Amino acid sequence: MIREAIGVGETELDALNDAKKQLGLDESADVEFELIQRAEKKKFGLFGGAPAKVKVTLPESSEDKADEFLRNVLDKMGLSDIAIEKTVTDDGVKFDLSGEEVGFVIGRRGETLDSLQYLTSLVANHGKDDYLKVTIDTGNYREKREKTLEILGRKLAIKASKTGRKSNLEPMNPYERRIIHTAVQKVNGAISWSEGENANRHVVIGPDPKVRNNFRRDNYGRGRGGRRPYNANRSSHPAPVNPDRKPLNEGGENGLYDRIDIDK
Structure with missing residues (x-):
């Protein structure tokens, strides 16, 4: 979700800092803002005058998009009582689900959980150059x-x-x-x-x-x-190790946690 705040102050700088404070940002944070109203001094110190107003809008992050999408899907599934704990890491974001109805989210062999994670990742990374790894888990199921x-x-x-x-x-x-x-x-x-x-x-x-x-x-x-002879199928020499036992026919498919390329 897009977060925004309108700050008010005696000067434009005071209004900007007020908007940052409402958004939980430090005054030194670099943000884009819109000047809604310039400060006007009172005439003769008695009449008129108006405070400055500044609007600060923070763009929606990939983590926020993933969070909002996940909550909306669970709500549409009738599972709004499931608690969601979000943890942001260096390379992505993890959502840990808990509640009495998490079994419906896991599905057969985790298929529903995998599908939900895949769709959430698509939404989070749509139109983004930097890939965000999205993980959805419940009770260490994965x-x-x-x-x-x-x-x-x-x-x-x-x-x-x-x-x-x-x-x-x-x-x-x-x-x-x-x-x-x-x-x-x-x-x-x-x-x-x-x-x-x-x-x-x-x-x-x-x-x-x-x-x-x-x-x-x-x-x-x-x-x-x-009856088999006692020493049948036994060898005193162990089988030689094959150093090249790579899986066949896997191609270049993306894994569950790999980057998913989508059209912007």
């Missing part, structure tokens, strides 16, 4: 979600390296897919890539073709009676 995805990615990567079988994950946004890819890269013998388009794009985790493994197969290497 941190908990990130840890869950890291554990999932590592678990399936270990499974792929041991069994030689791939696993298809549920569709995720670019940011969450990147978390999975990062977790998989830490496991030797596994690799990840993305398949699908748009909302159906998902991560696939499979064995790394550059690493030699002896995978267990049904009825493979089994001894008499269908």
Whole structure:
């Protein structure tokens, strides 16, 4: 929202300082102002005269635009009782939501929360040269979600390296897919890539073709009676580390917290 104030004083400078004070600014703050009325001295010290009036208008900041948009959306959703705590950081602004109905804001797998954050970021950065990072969270949901995805990615990567079988994950946004890819890269013998388009794009985790493994197969290497020899599928030499296990097919998509280029 645009903030403005009209200051009144015996001189133009006094009026300007009065307007700054109303806006919570220091007198040394550099602002643009509009002179509404010049000070007029009383004639003969008795008649007429008028104080000076100065109008100061502060342009709407990206943080204010994001705040106003977020509150309006929540109000339209019938969630006006949700408390919003705004924190401005060096590289952006974070909104932490709290209340009994925050579950409606999170949505299925955080999809509603992600969409709300995306739209708020678009509004905050529209027509701006400097990008403002907007984060919307509730109860550290994003941190908990990130840890869950890291554990999932590592678990399936270990499974792929041991069994030689791939696993298809549920569709995720670019940011969450990147978390999975990062977790998989830490496991030797596994690799990840993305398949699908748009909302159906998902991560696939499979064995790394550059690493030699002896995978267990049904009825493979089994001894008499269908039992596996004791040392089957065991090797005294660990698989060599593949230094290049970058995720495939991710392209140059923007992540959830990356810059979003929009038309001005």
